[in-house]
Amino acid sequence: MLDVGMWRELERFLMGFKKRMLIAGYGMHGYGESAVKLFLSMRHSGPSPNDVTFxxxxxxxxxxxxxxxxREVFECMKRDYGLVPRTEHFVCMVDMYGRAGMLEExxxxxxxxxxGEPGPVVWTAMVGACKMxxxxxLGVEVAERLLAVEPENPGHYVLLSNIYALKGKMDKVEKIRNVMIHRRLKxxxxxxxxxxxxxxxxxxMGDTLHPKSAEVYKLLEELVHKIKEAGYVPETDSVLHELEDEEREVALRFHSEKLAVAFGIMNTKDxxxxxxxxxxxxCSDCHLAxxxxxxxxxxxxxxxDKHRFHHFKEGNCSCQDYW
Structure with a gap:
């Protein structure tokens, strides 16, 4: 059986775990201030934050x-708790500066x-910020360094290809595609x-495998017409520049999340x-739509999505267009 000391230790562990999960949850749902407030309460009344909390x-x-x-949270890791930052902490900091547009920082x-040479997760965060x-x-420079440290990851080629496309360098895009084909990367x-x-x-995107595809596409067309009347303008930069404007808009219209939303509206009560x-x-266009x-x-x-929860209501999103 557990003695009193062991029970108290278990209680502290469970309380720390609960608070860490709450902080992570607040962050993923767009409540950054609540996450920091809870972190500060841990610093004041315990249990002490560990490296996962940070x-x-x-x-x-x-x-x-x-x-x-x-910045203050990162600095207090070693200063106040003697914790050595790991790759995960570095990625968060690079991501934080990058999302804020502080690319040089x-x-x-x-x-x-x-x-030494930063790992691929660090460069991935940096490439995403450059694209944003x-x-x-800078995006091309960083993406090429990313490819150098992890040349077999197809996602990195896609990132670099997208940056070249946004810059209008379609010859570079074609070269990257050929490399992916040669290496059988999908x-x-x-x-x-x-x-x-x-x-x-x-x-x-664009598939017709669902038995109600025809109805979904019809409703989605109606929704796109209505939101355009409400002020929606497609963000066609989300699609490669080799397509004409009209083709890009059509490609955007049938992204998977739009199809899923239309299906949900079609099959649930008001x-x-x-x-x-x-x-x-x-993508930014689906977010806007x-x-x-x-x-x-x-x-x-x-x-x-892959990174967080987006709560859309009355034309606003919980991420405040910051994701």
């Missing part, structure tokens, strides 16, 4: 644009804190799923909350 709160700061708070952080803030020159297929009446329905799961990061769909349908829509 990953959770730094990630929350990154997703909420809380740069000053993130992110690069300086890499130079100052990471000894349209610094294509891009990860995106898909979205929705559960209706305990049945999971899966959609991929006012029902819609929940979607996406295996990749949601679903904000407008939440207005014209008066629905709350939740999309869990």
């Amino acid at each position: 990953v959770a709160v730094l990630s929350a700061c990154a997703h909420a644009g809380m740069v000053n708070e993130g 992110a690069m300086q952080f890499i130079r100052d804190y990471i000894s 803030h349209k610094d294509f020159d 891009k990860q297929t995106g898909y979205s799923s929705i559960e209706i009446d305990h049945v999971v329905h899966v959609f991929r 006012g029902t909350l819609i929940r979607i799961v996406k295996n990749l990061r949601m 679903i904000k407008f769909i939440s207005i014209v349908t008066d629905r709350e829509i939740i999309v869990r």
Whole structure:
């Protein structure tokens, strides 16, 4: 049997675990201030934060644009708790600076804190920031370094290809595609799923495998017409530049999360909350479109993508367009 001391130790462990999970949850759902507040309460009244706690709160700061708070959290790791930062903490800091558009600060952080060649996760965060803030020159430089440290990951080739496409260098895009074909590397297929009446329905971009595809596409066309009237303008940069404007818009229209949302609206009562799961990061156009769909349908829509939860309601998203 456990003695009193062991019970107290177990209680402290469980309380720490609970608070770490809450901090991570706050961050993933867009409540960065709540995550930091809970972290500060741990510092004041315990249990003491460990290295996992710091990953959770730094990630929350990154997703909420809380740069000053993130800096202080990172500095207090070693100063107040004697913890040595790991790769996960470095990635959070690079991600935080990058999302905030502080790209030079992110690069300086890499130079100052990471000894040796940074790992692929660090460069991936940096490439994403460069793409987000349209610094294509730095993006190309970083993406090439990423390929050098992990040349067999097809996702890295896609990142570099997208940056070249946004910069209009289609010859470079074609070269990367040829390399991928030669190495037999395939891009990860995106898909979205929705559960209706305990049945999971899966959609991929432009596919017609679902038995109700015709109805889904018809409703989606109607939704796109309505949201355009409400002010939606497709963000065609989400699609490769080799397509004409009209073709890009059509390609965007049939992304998997839009199909899943249309299916959910079609098969649930008015006012029902819609929940979607996406295996990749949601593109900026789908994010914008679903904000407008939440207005014209008066629905709350939740999309869990690769990085976080997006709660869409009345034209707003819990991520505050910061994801």
